[in-house]
Amino acid sequence: MRNSTLTPSQMYWRTNLRYLVVLLSIWFAVSFGASILFVEELNAFRVGGFKLGFWFAQQGSIYTFVVLIFVYIRLMNRLDAAYLNASELSESGAEQKSMP
Amino acid sequence: MDLQLWIWIAVGLSFALYIGIAIWSRASSTSEFYVAGASVHPIANGMATAADWMSAASFISMAGIISFQGYDGSVYLMGWTGGYVLLALLLAPYLRKFGKFTVPDFIGDRYGSQTARGLAIFCALIVSFTYIAGQMRGVGVVFSRYLEVDITTGVLIGMGIVLFYAVLGGMKGITYTQVAQYCVLIFAYLVPAIFISFLSTGYVLPQWGFGAAGPDGVYLLDQLDGLHRELGFHEYTTGNKSVLDVFFITMALMAGTAGLPHVIVRFFTVKRVSDARRSAGWALLFIAILYTTAPAIAVFARTNLIQTVSEQPYAELPDWFDKWETTGLIQFDDKNQDGLIQYVADPEANELKVDADIMVLANPEIAQLPNWVIALLAAGALAAALSTAAGLLLVISSAVSHDLIKRMIHPEVSEKTELIAARLSAVGAVCLAGYFGIHPPGFVAATVALAFGLAASSFFPAIVLGIFSKRMNKEGAISGMAIGVLLMLFYMTKFKFGWFGGGTEADWWWGISPEGFGTFAMLVNFVVAIGVSRFTPSTSIEIQELIAEIRKP
Numbered sequence: 001m002r003n004s005t006l007t008p009s010q011m012y013w014r015t016n017l018r019y020l021v022v023l024l025s026i027w028f029a030v031s032f033g034a035s036i037l038f039v040e041e042l043n044a045f046r047v048g049g050f051k052l053g054f055w056f057a058q059q060g061s062i063y064t065f066v067v068l069i070f071v072y073i074r075l076m077n078r079l080d081a082a083y084l085n086a087s088e089l090s091e092s093g094a095e096q097k098s099m100p
Numbered sequence: 101m102d103l104q105l106w107i108w109i110a111v112g113l114s115f116a117l118y119i120g121i122a123i124w125s126r127a128s129s130t131s132e133f134y135v136a137g138a139s140v141h142p143i144a145n146g147m148a149t150a151a152d153w154m155s156a157a158s159f160i161s162m163a164g165i166i167s168f169q170g171y172d173g174s175v176y177l178m179g180w181t182g183g184y185v186l187l188a189l190l191l192a193p194y195l196r197k198f199g200k201f202t203v204p205d206f207i208g209d210r211y212g213s214q215t216a217r218g219l220a221i222f223c224a225l226i227v228s229f230t231y232i233a234g235q236m237r238g239v240g241v242v243f244s245r246y247l248e249v250d251i252t253t254g255v256l257i258g259m260g261i262v263l264f265y266a267v268l269g270g271m272k273g274i275t276y277t278q279v280a281q282y283c284v285l286i287f288a289y290l291v292p293a294i295f296i297s298f299l300s301t302g303y304v305l306p307q308w309g310f311g312a313a314g315p316d317g318v319y320l321l322d323q324l325d326g327l328h329r330e331l332g333f334h335e336y337t338t339g340n341k342s343v344l345d346v347f348f349i350t351m352a353l354m355a356g357t358a359g360l361p362h363v364i365v366r367f368f369t370v371k372r373v374s375d376a377r378r379s380a381g382w383a384l385l386f387i388a389i390l391y392t393t394a395p396a397i398a399v400f401a402r403t404n405l406i407q408t409v410s411e412q413p414y415a416e417l418p419d420w421f422d423k424w425e426t427t428g429l430i431q432f433d434d435k436n437q438d439g440l441i442q443y444v445a446d447p448e449a450n451e452l453k454v455d456a457d458i459m460v461l462a463n464p465e466i467a468q469l470p471n472w473v474i475a476l477l478a479a480g481a482l483a484a485a486l487s488t489a490a491g492l493l494l495v496i497s498s499a500v501s502h503d504l505i506k507r508m509i510h511p512e513v514s515e516k517t518e519l520i521a522a523r524l525s526a527v528g529a530v531c532l533a534g535y536f537g538i539h540p541p542g543f544v545a546a547t548v549a550l551a552f553g554l555a556a557s558s559f560f561p562a563i564v565l566g567i568f569s570k571r572m573n574k575e576g577a578i579s580g581m582a583i584g585v586l587l588m589l590f591y592m593t594k595f596k597f598g599w600f601g602g603g604t605e606a607d608w609w610w611g612i613s614p615e616g617f618g619t620f621a622m623l624v625n626f627v628v629a630i631g632v633s634r635f636t637p638s639t640s641i642e643i644q645e646l647i648a649e650i651r652k653p
Contacts (some may be wrong), residue, residue, distance in 0.1 A: 002275040013651050017416045020189055027185045031178050031354075036347050038173075043337070049311040049319030054337040057174035058166075058395040059307060062388050069188045069381040074192075077374055 008086040012079060020076050030056060030064045079080050105473035107246050114284050114479045116260060118486075122265030122273045130518050133270030134201040134498050135368040140275055142375045146382025148278035148487075151285065151364045153180075153387060154230075156238030156485035157392075159285060164456030167398035170328075170336035174395075175346055179353025181391050186358040186560075188380035192367040194567045194650045196376035201368060202495075203361045203559060204503040211564040212643055214508060219581055221503045224361045226501070227551045228492045229536075231362075235489040236537025242485060244480040245427065245461070245517055255537040257259045259484065263530045266490045266497075271369060274490045275596050281483035286389060286482025293393050296400045296467045304394035320399055327406050332445035336402070341613075348616030355412070355622055356552030359559035362488075362495045390416055401459040404466050409441045409452060417441075420465035429455040429462075436519060447599035489533065497526035550592050553618030557584035561625040570647050572629065575636040580629030588621040 006014070034042055035057035042053035050059075127133040130310025140148070158180070166173030198206055203224060208217025236255055245405045289499075290306075297309035301320065310348040313319050323333045334340045341349075357363065366383075367376045402649045409417065414432060424430045431453040432441060445453040461481075501522035506513055513521070558581045565580075593599040595607075595614045605613075612620060 009648065009652055012653065016651075023189060024185075027182065031182050031350065031567050032347060035174060035178060036343060036350065039339075047311070049313060049321050049323070051337050054171055054174075054321075055311070057171060058177055059392055062392050063183050065185050065382070066385050066388050068185055069377070069384055072189055072376075072534050073377050076653075078379060080374060083653055 008083055011086070012083040015079055016076070019072065021077075023072055027068055028066065030061045035061050103471045103474060104248070106471045110475040110479040111247070114280075114483060117280050118261065118265060118277045121276045122269045123238065125269050125272045127268075127270035127272045127519075129592050130515050131201075131266060132272045133519055133522050134494075134502060135365070136272040136275045138199075138369060139371055140369045140379075142370055142379035143382050144279050145275070145366060145370050145375075145379035147282040147386055148275045148369075149363065149383035150386035150390075151278040151282035151483070151487035152366060152491035153363060153383070153488070154390060154484055155235055156242065156283065156481060157234065158390065159289065159481050159484035160238070160457050160460050163394040163397040163401065166395050167402045167459045169340075170334070171339040172341050172346065173260065173398065175349045175353065177391055177395060179350045180357055181387060182350070183354040183357025184380055184384040184387070186354060186546035187363065187367075188377055188384070190567070191358055191364065192290055192376045193373045195563070196370065197373045197650050197652070198366050199368075201502055202498050203364050203563070204499065205507070206566070207559075207562055207577070208503075208507065208642065209564075210563055210646065211577050212640065213574040213578065216562075216574055216578050216581070217503065217508065219578060219585075220559070220562075221499050221508075223554060223581070223585060224408075224495060224499045224503075225361065227554050228362060228587055229493045229532070230551045232456060232489055232492040232496070232533040234534035235485050236533045238485040239482065239489065240537050242478065242481045247482075251540050255534055258482075258489070258537075259530050259534040262490050262493060263527065266493045266530070267526045270522070271287070271365075271494055274487075274494055277490070278487045281487040282386060285480040285483040285487075286386070288476040289390055290393060291476060292464045292467065292469055293397050293400075295469050295473070296463065296525045296560060297396060298461075298468060300400055300403075306400075307392045310396040310399040320403060323649065324403050324406075327403070327410075331406070331410065331443065334445075336399075342611055345613050346610060348612050348619040352556050352616050352618030352622070353552055355556035356554075356561045356618055359549070359555035359563070361499075361555075361559070362491045362631075364559075364563075365495060365498075378598070392607055393554060397460065397463065401463055401466070405454065405459075406443065408466070410443050411440050413439050414441055415439065418466075421593035423465070424458055424462050427459045427496050442570055443530075446529075488627050493526055493529050493533070496529040497522050500525035500528075550588075550596075550614075552617070553588045553592060553621065554585060556618035557588040557621035557625055561622055561629060565626070565629055567647070567650060569630075569633075570644050571633055571638055573633050573636055573639050575635030576629040577633045580625040583628050584621045584625030587624055588618055591617045591621070594599075 034053065039053035039057060042056065043051040045052040047055060131425050161174060165176065200209065204217050204220035207220040208214065230440055239258030240251040240255035243249055243257060244251045265277050274374060292305040294304055297306040298304055300314060301309040301312040303309035303312050310320055314323065321337055325337055328334065328336050339346065367379065370376055370379050414434065421430065425432065433451050435449070435451050441452055442449055444450050445468060464477060501518055505521055506518055561584065562577045562581050565577065590600065592614050595603055
């Protein structure tokens with residue numbers, strides 16, 4: 001496996017960057033995509049009294065932002081725990097090696 | 101009970117609460133003064149950030165601006181909330197891990213350069229001062245409108261209160277009073293909105309209600325679009341601005357939000373890195389409660405206003421119309437002498453001028469809500485203005501006492517002296533802000549937009565590159581920041597103040613308004629910084645280790 005050559009810190013950083021790319025793409029898609037660039041197209045659809053593009057611009061994008069941050073918090077808390085485990089393992093491994 | 105008595109009770113009780121909290125949470129060290137001893141719970145910090153962030157403008161003016169602009173007003177809703185995603189994902193956790201007190205601290209240490217630190221202090225001071233002058237003015241206006249004192253007295257009372265808890269408690273006092281202020285302001289904002297939503301649609305949640313149908317079975321938004329078409333306005337749910345400009349303004353507000361020093365510094369106050377992420381999430385949730393309610397208030401108020409006044413005889417209008425006419429926020433001029441009010445898009449035929457602020461301030465009266473709701477609104481507006489002013493004050497005082505005196509001029513200063521310097525510079529900043537509140541420079545409204553553009557074009561790229569690029573060196577960061585800020589200042593002064601030959605809308609570069617130009621200046625900053633760093637020596641081993649350390653949890 002390619003990943004096995006990486007240190008825990010490098011693994012941690014790469015996974016973090018991957019999360020950022022995915023979450024920021026969603027962030028861009030709901031605000032700049034659905035609410036600005038494609039607002040006319042989406043306004044053809046309706047949810048109750050809202051035109052969909054208008055709803056995204058004044059409500060939907062904000063709800064998505066909140067959800068995105070809480071998803072990131074969960075992902076990173078899990079990643080932090082995994083990192084701490086991995087670095088403890090590698091540290092204790094290093095200690096064992098250094099002992100006779 | 102009499103309205104004036106209700107207002108005195110609501111304002112008096114809330115002020116007593118703030119002062120009580122300030123005495124309970126006095127600061128005794130520089131760490132407590134600058135970052136509340138880095139021991140604030142993430143939910144409390146989220147509330148404090150939300151109160152810090154939502155100023156008198158958010159509380160009083162935003163719903164009104166959306167009410168008049170319709171879809172175009174979405175730039176503020178998205179711009180001022182989407183920035184928190186950038187903060188939580190790209191900045192807050194790393195800056196907390198770095199673990200110093202201020203934004204210039206980070207820029208100065210990360211790039212190992214006093215020039216970069218000086219430039220950052222300069223930007224932090226400009227951004228904060230332009231912002232705080234507007235806040236003190238807001239305090240004065242709210243006081244004078246509700247307590248029937250003149251604006252100068254209002255500003256002086258506001259200065260006294262802020263001075264008391266900011267100077268005594270520093271960040272610790274500010275944080276806990278902001279928690280109380282958040283509760284007051286959100287309650288004050290929601291109560292009238294829920295009442296009005298229920299009265300006009302039967303739905304308790306305003307967020308849901310403004311997409312619902314009124315008693316006649318027609319959807320409110322369709323009805324409003326129809327009214328707008330009849331009167332010659334552009335449709336409420338579609339925009340007037342160009343797509344490119346809306347895109348650029350939204351981006352500038354988002355990046356500016358993430359780069360504002362008084363917002364960033366709030367994330368230095370929590371215990372752990374994971375708490376910095378968590379409190380950004382809570383902050384956005386608390387902000388979103390107000391920001392998703394505002395467009396609902398905008399729709400209710402707009403519909404109510406048009407239905408109440410359009411083509412109605414002037415003599416038969418309800419009491420609130422007279423009352424607000426005397427304040428000058430509503431102006432009626434019967435141009436065709438028919439005794440009816442023509443409220444239309446055509447400026448030649450239009451007879452009614454309505455100030456944006458009235459949509460929130462007069463809303464309870466238009467909807468005929470009880471007096472205590474109006475009193476609550478007064479206390480909420482004051483809470484919004486005071487909490488933001490206090491947060492900005494702290495950035496100014498720490499920029500002077502910590503960044504300028506301790507880190508640049510006089511490094512061997514003792515903790516005790518630094519604390520005294522911090523308190524003195526807070527006093528100085530309050531007096532200066534109070535002066536601008538009483539004698540507002542004509543450019544306050546223009547410079548608030550400038551503050552976001554400046555933050556976006558200076559801090560945001562420098563901090564993001566400082567974290568995500570190990571290669572980024574001081575030459576790149578300094579030239580990027582300097583060129584970004586100068587470009588932004590040039591464009592704003594050219595089109596807002598008429599310097600450098602001035603210009604009109606037709607002369608805007610690619611049709612981008614000065615409000616949206618921060619995005620362009622930010623992109624230039626990124627390009628220049630990356631370009632210059634490729635042709636200059638890479639960062640030192642120590643700096644690279646510092647970055648590696650920041651990236652670990």
